[in-house]
Amino acid sequence: MSAPVVVSDVTKVFNTGRPDAVTALSQVDLTVAAGEFVSLIGPSGCGKSTLLRLVADLTAPTSGTVTVDGLPAPQARAEHRYGIAFQQAGLFGWRTVRRNVELPMQLRRMPSADRRARAEELLDLVGLADFAGHYPAQLSGGMQQRVAIARALAVQPPLLLMDEPFGALDEMTRERLQDELLRLCADTTVIFVTHSITEAVYLSDRVVVMSPRPGRITAEIPVSLGVRHEVTRQSDTFFEYVTKVRRALRGAPVADAP
Numbered sequence: 085m086s087a088p089v090v091v092s093d094v095t096k097v098f099n100t101g102r103p104d105a106v107t108a109l110s111q112v113d114l115t116v117a118a119g120e121f122v123s124l125i126g127p128s129g130c131g132k133s134t135l136l137r138l139v140a141d142l143t144a145p146t147s148g149t150v151t152v153d154g155l156p157a158p159q160a161r162a163e164h165r166y167g168i169a170f171q172q173a174g175l176f177g178w179r180t181v182r183r184n185v186e187l188p189m190q191l192r193r194m195p196s197a198d199r200r201a202r203a204e205e206l207l208d209l210v211g212l213a214d215f216a217g218h219y220p221a222q223l224s225g226g227m228q229q230r231v232a233i234a235r236a237l238a239v240q241p242p243l244l245l246m247d248e249p250f251g252a253l254d255e256m257t258r259e260r261l262q263d264e265l266l267r268l269c270a271d272t273t274v275i276f277v278t279h280s281i282t283e284a285v286y287l288s289d290r291v292v293v294m295s296p297r298p299g300r301i302t303a304e305i306p307v308s309l310g311v312r313h314e315v316t317r318q319s320d321t322f323f324e325y326v327t328k329v330r331r332a333l334r335g336a337p338v339a340d341a342p
């Protein structure tokens with residue numbers, strides 16, 4: 085099950101009417117199809133996180149609308165249609181790693197034996213099986229991020245929102261988790277914020293390029309690389325897409341797909 089997202093003519097102004105007002109997003113339209121994997125990429129401050137937070141209903145648009153699975157974002161949020169993994173891991177310090185991963189399952193009233201088994205499976209997947217009984221403060225930043233990823237995947241949400249979830253990871257772990265993410269999210273709608281061009285190309289069905297002040301979408305690059313595996317990262321077509329995204333980030337017009 086996956087949920088489409090429609091962002092329609094959205095403008096977001098912070099501190100409206102004050103001298104420090106910031107137009108973070110201006111007239112943004114973005115449609116993400118059910119099951120599509122879309123990455124947002126752009127220079128720091130272009131509004132990627134703001135766009136993701138609007139979809140997550142963590143902030144409201146100044147004008148325009150956001151729907152998830154046809155529902156206004158606040159209603160979709162109330163119905164727990166999201167899985168969220170943001171850059172700051174957002175773990176609960178008083179809960180063990182396992183109990184953090186179990187939380188979304190608990191909210192859905194999953195029986196405790198099932199949620200414990202699922203949490204262990206996910207912690208194994210992110211390489212933290214031995215840390216289930218630890219508290220977040222006892223883990224490194226990258227380990228905390230992996231717990232947040234396991235938690236986001238716990239209930240196979242129809243929509244997964246990820247804001248630089250792999251930012252603090254070493255390259256090998258990062259590549260392994262990219263592959264796992266694709267495997268686990270084959271049928272999930274994903275909106276993924278990253279600063280890495282190669283990561284965006286490897287993961288996405290479409291890369292959305294943004295420009296700053298005010299944040300706008302300046303290019304959308306569909307990526308067709310088929311099923312990803314190790315050789316994909318070394319293929320000529322992969323590098324052609326990387327070049328294309330890099331050019332779009334520099335403001336060059338986007339030509340047809342390679």
Ligand SMILES: Nc1ncnc2c1ncn2[C@@H]1O[C@H](COP(=O)(O)OP(=O)(O)OP(=O)(O)O)[C@@H](O)[C@H]1O
Nearest residue numbers: 098099106108126127128129130131132133134135
């Ligand atoms: N709560 C807030 N109050 C005021 N301004 C904000 C707030 N959140 C974001 N902004 C401003 O909105 C703009 C977009 O910020 P946002 O965090 O969305 O950018 P970003 O593209 O995600 O950046 P980065 O890549 O550095 O994470 C920035 O100019 C930022 O200063």
